[in-house]
Amino acid sequence: MFYAVKLLHIAAAIVWLGGMTFVLGALRPVVMAQLAPPLRLPLMAAVLRRFFLAVWAGIGVLLLSGGHLLAVTGMKNAPIGAHLMLGIGLLMFAIFGHLYFGPFRRMKAAVTAADWPEAGRRMAQIHPLVVLNAGLGWLAVAAIYLLR
Numbered sequence: 001m002f003y004a005v006k007l008l009h010i011a012a013a014i015v016w017l018g019g020m021t022f023v024l025g026a027l028r029p030v031v032m033a034q035l036a037p038p039l040r041l042p043l044m045a046a047v048l049r050r051f052f053l054a055v056w057a058g059i060g061v062l063l064l065s066g067g068h069l070l071a072v073t074g075m076k077n078a079p080i081g082a083h084l085m086l087g088i089g090l091l092m093f094a095i096f097g098h099l100y101f102g103p104f105r106r107m108k109a110a111v112t113a114a115d116w117p118e119a120g121r122r123m124a125q126i127h128p129l130v131v132l133n134a135g136l137g138w139l140a141v142a143a144i145y146l147l148r
Contacts (some may be wrong), residue, residue: 002072009065012058013137019051020134028127037116044123045111052100059093081147088140092133099129 027047031040066086070078107122 002069005065005068008061009069012061012065013141016055016058016062017134017137017141019054020130020137023047023051024127024130024134037120038114041107041111041116041119041123045108045119048104048126049108052104055096056100059096062089063093079144079148081144084143084147085140088136088143092136092140095129095133095136099126099133103129 028044031043035043066089070082070086073082075083103122103125107119107126110116110119110122
């Protein structure tokens with residue numbers, strides 16, 4: 001059971017980190033270079049909406065599986081990397097919540113209203129938050145594997 005829960009935890013992290021890596025490294029640069037705002041912003045809003053649904057599911061899996069793994073191990077027995085991963089993960093969840101309920105919600109409303117300057121401003125707010133969360137995610141991975 002322990003290893004099945006650990007696999008779920010790793011899979012959820014891969015979906016979240018992999019998605020951020022794809023959006024930042026492949027999708028966004030091409031879309032920014034090739035599409036005008038009236039095409040780019042609805043596309044990004046739709047892609048992010050679908051991706052963020054996966055992130056919400058991943059957060060649920062990460063919280064439940066991480067809580068289970070820490071409960072089985074015991075907080076006192078958990079390596080420092082696990083404690084760092086927990087703290088970093090909670091920070092990532094908070095950043096994502098802010099991103100989702102703040103700039104992303106406003107971006108979707110601006111796209112619906114075809115207000116391209118406002119939608120672009122909101123997309124510009126989303127990007128650094130995703131960059132920050134991607135960096136934190138890889139830091140959490142490093143913590144758990146390097147600080148045992």
